[in-house]
Amino acid sequence: MTKSTKPKWLLPVLGYGALAGLVLICFMVLRYSTVALSWEAELYAGTAGLIFLVLGLWLGYRRQRPNRKPSAPKDPLSPREMDILEAVSQGASNREVADTFHISLSTVKTHLSNIYAKLGVKRRTQAISTAKALKILS
Amino acid sequence: MTKSTKPKWLLPVLGYGALAGLVLICFMVLRYSTVALSWEAELYAGTAGLIFLVLGLWLGYRRQRPNRKPSAPKDPLSPREMDILEAVSQGASNREVADTFHISLSTVKTHLSNIYAKLGVKRRTQAISTAKALKILS
DNA sequence: GACAAAATCGTACTTTTGGCCGAGGGTGGA
DNA sequence: TCCACCCTCGGCCAAAAGTACGATTTTGTC
Numbered sequence: 001m002t003k004s005t006k007p008k009w010l011l012p013v014l015g016y017g018a019l020a021g022l023v024l025i026c027f028m029v030l031r032y033s034t035v036a037l038s039w040e041a042e043l044y045a046g047t048a049g050l051i052f053l054v055l056g057l058w059l060g061y062r063r064q065r066p067n068r069k070p071s072a073p074k075d076p077l078s079p080r081e082m083d084i085l086e087a088v089s090q091g092a093s094n095r096e097v098a099d100t101f102h103i104s105l106s107t108v109k110t111h112l113s114n115i116y117a118k119l120g121v122k123r124r125t126q127a128i129s130t131a132k133a134l135k136i137l138s
Numbered sequence: 139m140t141k142s143t144k145p146k147w148l149l150p151v152l153g154y155g156a157l158a159g160l161v162l163i164c165f166m167v168l169r170y171s172t173v174a175l176s177w178e179a180e181l182y183a184g185t186a187g188l189i190f191l192v193l194g195l196w197l198g199y200r201r202q203r204p205n206r207k208p209s210a211p212k213d214p215l216s217p218r219e220m221d222i223l224e225a226v227s228q229g230a231s232n233r234e235v236a237d238t239f240h241i242s243l244s245t246v247k248t249h250l251s252n253i254y255a256k257l258g259v260k261r262r263t264q265a266i267s268t269a270k271a272l273k274i275l276s
Numbered sequence: 277g278a279c280a281a282a283a284t285c286g287t288a289c290t291t292t293t294g295g296c297c298g299a300g301g302g303t304g305g306a
Numbered sequence: 307t308c309c310a311c312c313c314t315c316g317g318c319c320a321a322a323a324g325t326a327c328g329a330t331t332t333t334g335t336c
Contacts (some may be wrong), residue, residue, distance in 0.1 A: 091264030106315045126229030
């Protein structure tokens with residue numbers, strides 16, 4: 001799946017916040033435990049909090065790690081299918097595709113069904129998304 | 139329509155992160171101070187962590203991301219509309235969008251209709267194509 | 277508090293899309 | 307020649323998508 005590139009700040013910040021909260025809770029619990037805690041334990045917890053803080057800020061600043069490409073062109077779309085997919089990706093309806101290529105609506109549907117099967121998807125929007133991820137569409 | 143919703147939420151979110159970190163630091167410092175700390179102090183700090191945790195989750199649940207990208211020429215899509223458009227561009231059906239955002243199918247359709255109107259298109263595939271051309275979608 | 281924008285939900289309707297069949301013609305290779 | 311593949315088309319049906327209203331609630335700002 002293609003990862004969203006939008007929440008560049010929110011997700012890491014929230015995640016770090018959750019972690020910080022957990023650390024606080026753990027800290028609290030430790031304070032009330034009957035186990036004798038040395039000051040090293042508290043130092044450890046506090047340091048963990050700081051680490052999470054820095055980590056969260058760092059993750060928030062630079063994420064966007066490149067995903068591994070799912071380039072598996074084991075789905076050889078036929079030339080005609082590429083035509084249809086291309087047109088569809090630019091917003092054309094089935095009717096419009098049929099008109100521009102001078103074929104019937106049925107043919108367009110058949111091509112699309114085959115495209116969906118080859119790409120392993122169920123909708124045209126998925127086909128577009130997948131095809132772009134597979135680099136077979138610009 | 140002309141009034142642009144300023145990122146009044148982004149700042150608090152980032153601020154909350156900083157506050158959580160400060161609480162952690164204060165907690166640590168207090169533990170080392172010679173001042174006798176009552177258990178209420180620790181309870182207070184722990185509660186603060188919990189509050190921040192809940193606050194962060196709540197903020198993340200709604201108001202995912204206020205759009206502050208300057209590359210939007212016109213057509214100010216609302217934050218929610220950007221959410222829907224983003225999901226749709228990745229192949230989600232209306233039903234799936236409704237489920238992932240915990241809203242009704244009607245709401246999704248309403249949002250999409252408004253998106254189409256703002257982008258001057260008639261179909262979701264056109265909306266995706268146009269939005270990418272306008273750089274409001276990656 | 278008043279106000280505007282945004283977000284939410286509903287119902288009813290039309291259009292589009294997709295699934296599931298089947299089928300015929302053309303082309304190139306074994 | 308037969309076979310595999312591609313392109314073509316059709317009907318029927320169901321699901322999804324889109325349109326066109328109206329409506330309430332939430333939210334941010336003044």
